[in-house]
Amino acid sequence: MHDIKFNQTALSFEESSLLFSIQHGNAIWKWDATYKPRLIAGEQTVYFHDAASITHSQWKTGVGEGIISHYQGFQLDGADLSLAFETVTWIEYATEDVHFEWIPLTESSIPVSEIYWPGYMEFEKESDRWYTLLNIQQGLLIPNTWETALDKLPFDGMMCTAGSYMPWFGQVKEKDGYLAICEQPWDAAYYAEHPAKGPYTHTGIKWLPSLGRMNSRRTMRYSFLTDCDYNDICKHYRTYVKEQGTFCSLKEKAAKAPVHKLVGASFIHKGIKTKVMPDSRFFDPKQPDKNNHVYSFEKRTGEIHHFYKDLGLKKLYLHLDGWAEPGYDNQHPDYLPACEEAGGWEKMKELADTMHGYGYSFGIHDQYRDYYRRARTFDQNFAAQKPDGTLTEHANWAGGPQTYLCATQAPYYVKRNFTEIEKNGVELDCAYLDVFTCNEPDECDHPWHRINRKECLDYRSLCFEYLLSKGILPSSEEVTDWSVKSLVFCHYAPYSFMMHEPGADRQGIPVPLFNLVYHDCLIIPWMMEKYEKEDFMLYALLNGGAPYFIRDGAYENIDGSFGGHQTLSEEEMAARCSVVASLHERVAMCEMLSHELIDGDPFRQRTVFSDGTTVEVDLLHGTYVLSV
Template sequence: MRYLRMENWIHNLDSFYITKDDQKIMFRDDFITSEERVTGLGKGIYTTYKYFDTYIWEEDSTNHYYFEWIPKVDENIKEVHFPDSFVCEDKDGYSTIPYMQGLLIPNRYDYDYSHIAFDGQFTSCAAYMPWLSQTNNGLGYVAINETPWDSKYTIDHDDKGTRLQFVWLTSLGKMRYKRVVRYSFESNMDYNRAAKIYREYVKETGLFKSLKEKEVTLPKISDLQQCAVVHTGIKAHTEKDSRFYTGQKDVIHSFDSVKEMVQSLHKLGSNKLYLHLDGWADPGYDNCHPDYLPACIEAGGWSGLKDLQKSLSSQNDLFGLHDQYRDYYYTAKTHNENEAIQLEDGSVFEHANWAGGRQNYLCASLAPKYVKRNYTEILKHINLDCVYLDVFSCNEMDECFNLEHLMTRKECMEYRRACFQYMISKGIIPSSEECSDWAMRELVFSHYGPYEFMMKDENEKRMGIPVPLFNLVYHDCFILPWPMEKRQEDYMLYALLNGGIPYVVRNAPYDNVDGNFGSDGLSIEDRITRANNVLDFYQRIKNEEMVEHKIINDHIQQCKYSNNVTIEINTKENTYRIV
């Protein structure tokens, strides 16, 4: 077939599956027969194996290739590695991965990719978008995962090149349904072209929804686009069984103190602000979810929170609450293990990673009802512009084996989307932790959508070269707040390059987690000036497509937008210019 005739590329015949007793079996060892098929859509090769079939065919109308894995019986299969991988051994080749904001991996780049976030699961921050790409001197492909719910990818990287492979996981213990990857092979492929092919794909499938379209039902989006972000909290409490417990006492800031802080920011030069408020309820940040109410009594209770909200509204600022419907704490008044995620062996997973201590995961099938229960009460007391539902758009999808609320990963995705849709129905702008595109029809913004290097100490080795893959696809669909720390590199430059909105205050709840590595020493006046500069530029390109990203050299990058505005940053000199 034509896709095999790519010079300097190796097509590995390396597809295999893993049995539930961990045996690795190559496809070729189970081969029975193959035949050529011609249909009204195209032609290809249908191959029959012992427990499954494959169909690899070219679509006549588009020249796309579809690689289909078709289960016949669930004969003890745990995971399937298919299609065969491609490798370009040329030193100029590279792989493109939508890992967080985006990652380019040169063929000779030295890094261990055996331990990536969420084991490489699609629909998590390991892949904001379900596609992979490789290219060498323009010759390459983009592979779009059309069935991403129960799948992940692997990166096998050595001094010869990089092998990317899709891995298909069971759904509730069985393979169940057909898995499909669409490959587009082109002679002018690079990471920009790969992103634009995927942009065309999400427009065709209906996942693409611009900010202008979202604004029809959520008119305050245009207000949010004028805001710098203030992230701060009210109450911090750490349970003794939490990994973060070191004997610390509770810390409580009154609602009035936050009101005064926001007012002082305006006096110092901030214009419109969006307040993202952590720890606003009585249990404190990351505690007792989903039984989180009432508003923190010691901070002023419902009346204090209402006064804060009214003050923000009077200043034309926006207000949103941080909330959580996955972490399910044993300290919650109505906690019941029967409502938690149940694993295949009947056990209930638990850990004590966060401030609230011992917890399970709430089955997402119940999350929309808990959201409705809580916000029926919350909206009796305050008005909200935005709500942040933590982890939904960052962490992998869950599956639950409890027969009372059996749930596949795909169903988990729909339940999470239902939580966002509930907010939209109330005129509230929904956000979540990161910007996985399965939620692109509902989500308007997120906590961030960073490059991977921003989440670790700046002296740690980077996974590759950062490239703005997400924004090349979705800049005109999504509002991304960006960290603004000034360290060896000035992160403000990336906020400008990516056309995002800035954080002006970022009081994160945990140290050395999620990119929070302490103060960079800038004064609040400097932070306000820098945030205003980023906001001024954002107004010029806020509803525009990011057309192209260019790497000029190791330190200089450019982004061009659809209104012909181009911005250039220099990370060595920590400067920028609008070209």
Template sequence: MITKTMHENDNVILLENGGTKIFLDKKSLSVRVETENVSWETVSGAASFAVGYEHADRFLISLNQAENKQFSPIDSGFLQGVRIQLGPFSSNGKIIGVQADVAVLLNTHSGELVFEVHGISGGTENEVSEVIWPGSFAFSGDREIDYTVVPAMQGYLIPANWQKPIRRYHKGLMFDRDAYMPWWGQVKEGNGYLAIIDTPNDARLTVEHVPCVHTHAEVVWIHSLERFDYTRKLRVRFAKDMNYVGMAKMYRQYVRSLGKLRTLAEKQLRNPKLSELMGSAVVHTSVHTRIAPESYYFDKEHPEKNDFAVPFEERALQLAALQEKYAGKLYVHIDGWGRNGYDNLHPDVLPPSPKGGGWEGMRKLQEVCRDQHILLALHDNYRDFYYDADSYSPELTIKHRNGEQEFCDYWAGGAHSWLCTTLSKGYLERNHDKLNENGIYPDGVYIDVFAVVPGDECYDPRHRMTRTECMTYRASCFEEIRSRGMIISSEEPTDWAVPYLDLVHHAPYALYPGPGEGPAIGIPTPLFSLVYHDAIVVPWSLDRGAWGIPETDLGLLHGLLNAGVPYLPIQPSDNEIPIVKTMARLHQLIGSLEMTNHEFMDGSWRKQRTTFADGTIVEVDLDGDRYTIQMADGELISEAAVHL
């Protein structure tokens, strides 16, 4: 409850609940939280808004520069706090006619602190692109035991004394590689907070670590189609004896409370075919490659490399040979099966590649996979819209606020824009009906980039679309695939998509300069697996320094630590088979179980242990290239030096 509101000539508003006190400085708008054991205070002047858009000159104005500030109480019965109405603002002698409406609230039942942005209005509303509220908590120090928790890709920790700078400030939107999940946290003196972005679709998580100076982490609220017309909300939970595992488990419970924690066991009830995926080795292969002259990948020195095919029937023979050699479950992902091959002509990819063998060759591949009990999945794409696609029209593309459309010619098919997601499901239904009409019934479909690229916005008045609507349209495509009895996958397991996906391409670690190569950013930590291990199947590459694997580490050790499924080449070496079988067996046994704990076993951060719901323990030594798997029943599966 609000126990004291100071007079107008005083500078502080106090909220108090039990042992927690919240102080709002009316002049600076900074917030100080005092718990029984530690205090946290937001950086003075950090709360601000940005005038100007992404491709124009922008400037930040601190919220504390408001000419007028009005404070009024809010009391909902369990949320009590202060509404703060601000504006206009003065910047370099110029009056900016923006009115900002924010709030700081205390949940008197749970002790949770809530920050809200209710709206931005005024004569320059359409120029405000970002709002920062409440800003970062001040955090600095030189102790390794104090750290910041960042859910970028699989996740990492930044010890307070980390000597390498980390600058990802105001970069990726939520649900890209900068933040698979919409939360972060910090720990000092054994106490910490977990911040959950309750309305993440139009937000960024930004992190900056300057050695010996500070580690800042904050949410940045961004406009949606030039507007801030719904309440943005950040929830902050403070606790003693907090650590990164506790944060992940708190967030997991939060997801469960929203009804969005759909486990693999639940997904198998809707699609029993998913049980065949558990414990599989994933084979990623291709049929036809054609590279357009304008593509980044075009090889001028070796033109024969720009258009070649390995026919469906040849791939079928290779898979039959692989199954004889491996003698285990296989899930095969086929690229380049469309008319012009991989990353070409989307979304008008039919009929299948003539160079690969057309419909007859594709049916032969399907027949062999069924005979060999191999799951067959097809790569697909309903975002890239190629200029040489049969139905290409600029009227169907996503438009920016200035009316222009995106252009890219990096990928194999050359020039393309983005298909507006409002149209994606219609194309998907058409294509898969045509596949079925011609006797092709895949076991799974991979929809490229839908779960790694943040939600798109479209300003075209004929198919206007917010980021939230975009994600809803993408989810409808995933659900269409599931409704046809197929396994559904996409690129990476961004949080919003996990309820709809069975499988992803990978979920590795954030690297610098990245996104997939280089040394690790901070201390790689399986935050995502701690939340979602039992909700989605994640394949792992085996090689040292593979995509998303720190350059010094063996991918298979991280794969074992996370109890994922292994990748397997279509023509593997003999020494790859045993470790692939070990990882596959581990996943078969515990792939649908929660990861209950993760530990660093020594001060080097290089020896790690994970524990799963049945008591299985996996230990890895990343420097010694060793692993131990202790099953719940006492069986020691393996203890070996690894040589690939």
């Protein structure tokens, strides 16, 4: 047994089991006895304790102290893996954070695909005051007693995706908790297990190779808190991202671009041209009219006149899908010119000019990841190539067969296309670059443009920064921690239950973890559908977000576009949007100070913003109270 103690934190390590426990104050956090440190080589599991040589010694530097372990001499089916690595677990003097570092020394002769270390915490008690926090989209709180089992995680738990808006997870028992931050999230995923009715939730980290190699240090930082709840954990992380330089408020972004255009605006999502190719999974041979249709730019211009003159909507943002000749989700990144059948550049410009005449904002859907084989300049030499030389191939979307464009090429295409749009006199206020903040980062092993996942995210950020430099507010599908410095708004950042069929069992209690950290950094529009037993408008108010006046989904029954909601008149929706937009005007640039379940009731919730605004909602009765 090795014991290290500093101030209120004590670290213990048992050599026989390779398990750690941490005591902070009066709380003890132990790795679960069922956990075994391991990695996957080829398709076989290799346990740390199978190393022929294992040594442990004290680690001490000027900033902290702990335990270093050395592992080498692994064999698989009688063959030497030539694998050696070290782990360092130490307490930082300044913060009392506990750092877990995995350090490669030599690579395995058989590629390592996953490393499961550090371990998951022992967390078994039949109590709803013991809960786990997961950053599945806006945020999820899973009490140990929650009746519904946790399903497969979105994107298999990969960080930097909709499955993990922020690269951390946490747990709270009574009033003691921890925050576990992944410091290389682009090469990591998390896993979580919660059986029906618990009485536990296990969650931990899984490290992934970069370009087929596990050759860099991987680190987790655990912060232990006392007398805390999920608000305190979020605020601790908010302090961390400010220290890391990744925090950037809307007020700071307003110095680069006209952020005010979207503050207090109602959002409209409509399209122009749909063309579903016969080899797309969405093609419906039985309903040909469903596959292809065109709405003219003039039709959309007429709707804008109506919204302003007849409904009196004073501040709108139009997100326009399928505005180019190929049609929605077709032939990217070779998407120009403006759809000829709909009126071409002339009528598209007229639409934009009409909107600006009313003080409205205009933006377009665009795409620089999906690389369609029907694109005019398609060249698979510029696709994201896997280490084994293959490409990702599928035909999920309307445009049919595609792979992924290497992110190194995306900034070139963004500049090319937006320069052409500008030449044709179409003034854009905003632009939506699809999937960048929803899907996982790519890596590319083509020798002309080799990049790892971290570099992929950097190239995606360059696309957002280019738009900002042109005064165009950048958007993407969802929100993620890595994009906060550059992104101004998004398509949505919903609770996970909103992405499932209405009435489906929920896997936990939705809580705004992301907004507790980043509310004053991004503008998030919220769904406004009203169902028989639930009104999504209440979540828009609770989160101080912008409202969707119209949200026409590009595809049925995915991305939160489900039927079954009440049909409201335009006048009713305009009135509802006015309430939400007025609140957004007030609190868009304010920090969300706190969120609570009133008296522990998940149907009664309250948020407080830094200007003193308080929002209370009763989800069961469909009521709300706003106060300052």
